Amino acid sequence: MPKYLAVNAGSSTLKWRLFDMPATKLLGQGLIDRINTPPATVTINVPGRDAVKYDTDTKDCGRVVADLLLQLKKLGLVERLHDIHGVGHRVVAGGEDFNESVIVNDDVLLKIRNLRNLAPLHNPVQANFIDTFRQVLPWATQVAVFDSAFHQSMPATSYLYGLPYTWYKQYGARKYGAHGTSVRYVAGRTAELIGRPLDQLRLIVLHLGAGSSVTAVKDGKSLDTSMGFTPLSGLISATRSGDVDPSLLAYLMRKLNVTADQMVDLLNDESGLKGISGLSDDMRTLTDAADTNPQAQLAIDMYVNRVVQYVGAYVAEMNGVDAFAFAGGIGEHSSAIRAQIMSHFQYLGATIDAKQNARNSAEVDLSDPDASVRTWLVPTDEELMIVRDTYRLVTTQQPAQ
Ligand SMILES: Nc1ncnc2c1ncn2[C@@H]1O[C@H](COP(=O)(O)OP(=O)(O)O)[C@@H](O)[C@H]1O
Ligand SMILES: CC(=O)OP(=O)(O)O
Numbered sequence: 001m002p003k004y005l006a007v008n009a010g011s012s013t014l015k016w017r018l019f020d021m022p023a024t025k026l027l028g029q030g031l032i033d034r035i036n037t038p039p040a041t042v043t044i045n046v047p048g049r050d051a052v053k054y055d056t057d058t059k060d061c062g063r064v065v066a067d068l069l070l071q072l073k074k075l076g077l078v079e080r081l082h083d084i085h086g087v088g089h090r091v092v093a094g095g096e097d098f099n100e101s102v103i104v105n106d107d108v109l110l111k112i113r114n115l116r117n118l119a120p121l122h123n124p125v126q127a128n129f130i131d132t133f134r135q136v137l138p139w140a141t142q143v144a145v146f147d148s149a150f151h152q153s154m155p156a157t158s159y160l161y162g163l164p165y166t167w168y169k170q171y172g173a174r175k176y177g178a179h180g181t182s183v184r185y186v187a188g189r190t191a192e193l194i195g196r197p198l199d200q201l202r203l204i205v206l207h208l209g210a211g212s213s214v215t216a217v218k219d220g221k222s223l224d225t226s227m228g229f230t231p232l233s234g235l236i237s238a239t240r241s242g243d244v245d246p247s248l249l250a251y252l253m254r255k256l257n258v259t260a261d262q263m264v265d266l267l268n269d270e271s272g273l274k275g276i277s278g279l280s281d282d283m284r285t286l287t288d289a290a291d292t293n294p295q296a297q298l299a300i301d302m303y304v305n306r307v308v309q310y311v312g313a314y315v316a317e318m319n320g321v322d323a324f325a326f327a328g329g330i331g332e333h334s335s336a337i338r339a340q341i342m343s344h345f346q347y348l349g350a351t352i353d354a355k356q357n358a359r360n361s362a363e364v365d366l367s368d369p370d371a372s373v374r375t376w377l378v379p380t381d382e383e384l385m386i387v388r389d390t391y392r393l394v395t396t397q398q399p400a401q
């Protein structure tokens with residue numbers, strides 16, 4: 001059976017899954033965790049076997065891909081690399097150029113690179129992965145699946161900033177959003193789990209990972225989302241500031257004597273949980289330290305505060321909510337953060353059950369039996385969405401010339 005690979009390069013992790021298609025049978029999956037703070041850990045899971053774990057000190061794209069392919073052969077997941085017919089890649093920013101997944105050709109790859117201003121921590125890395133796979137598996141079709149595509153349904157009232165309209169027309173100055181592939185999966189799965197049609201639901205999807213976002217999904221479409229022109233705005237993330245008064249940036253540039261580009265780098269790389277705590281960008285480390293480290297506790301409390309603000313705003317924007325869904329590394333693994341967030345939405349009747357909320361890493365109905373608004377833990381599956389789009393495009397369309 002043809003094999004298809006889905007590659008998800010995030011800001012702190014690299015995730016991959018290999019499937020037999022069209023059966024969508026999962027053959028194996030890998031995670032490189034803490035990729036920016038070596039040694040990173042590699043974990044490979046093959047159904048029915050013990051996990052394989054080892055450390056790595058590289059995030060060099062060529063070496064990561066070489067190791068991945070070596071492991072696929074070593075573990076017997078592919079007999080010959082020629083069995084891999086398609087590779088689907090997560091790409092964060094597609095701008096207004098891409099409102100759906102596409103087969104990659106030279107022009108598409110160039111556009112993805114040129115959109116780096118819209119996702120500086122992601123698009124360059126993701127373009128490098130596409131390029132590398134094109135070179136090492138030239139027979140396999142490469143497909144790009146864009147985070148921003150799902151958010152193209154946002155109305156102008158959501159995606160425009162309070163700026164001169166001509167700047168949108170001339171420079172594309174608007175909100176594009178991110179995490180859309182994850183939100184598309186989580187929203188669909190939440191509707192299935194609560195047994196109601198997606199196109200009649202008001203959902204709040206909390207994708208809380210190294211990059212964190214909240215999305216209002218109304219009638220199956222993205223109505224509004226917290227990330228903006230880039231994934232820097234909105235919530236506080238691992239190393240990203242989230243929303244900041246733009247005037248403060250001009251003031252800080254003078255104080256710090258840095259250029260505009262340097263300032264943006266500081267907001268992307270040195271801010272957020274890392275900058276506030278002065279300890280770590282990793283929520284696990286902060287949670288462990290919080291009892292004795294007030295800065296770590298402050299970073300957690302600020303993180304929660306911003307999530308609560310966005311959720312409250314989006315519930316109002318939808319004139320109510322039918323269900324909440326938690327996903328992403330923090331959303332899927334931290335009972336404490338979920339509890340802290342949901343304690344602010346008891347007024348909506350979205351109460352959660354402490355025993356249920358103690359569970360992690362699986363689909364769990366977190367709701368209190370009497371809750372009038374459901375709350376679910378729905379582990380995201382960006383790789384499933386990526387592989388489905390990839391298989392569909394490979395089997396139905398030829399690459400654009
Ligand atoms: N048990 C946990 N408790 C709190 N946070 C966790 C836990 N496990 C993972 N995380 C957080 O999840 C983040 C990674 O989220 P994830 O969505 O997997 O990555 P990425 O944003 O790179 O796609 C890490 O920064 C880590 O802080
Ligand atoms: C857009 C974004 O921040 O994604 P991730 O959390 O995977 O880095």
Ligand SMILES: [Mg+2]
Pocket residue numbers: 010011209
């Ligand atoms: Mg991610």
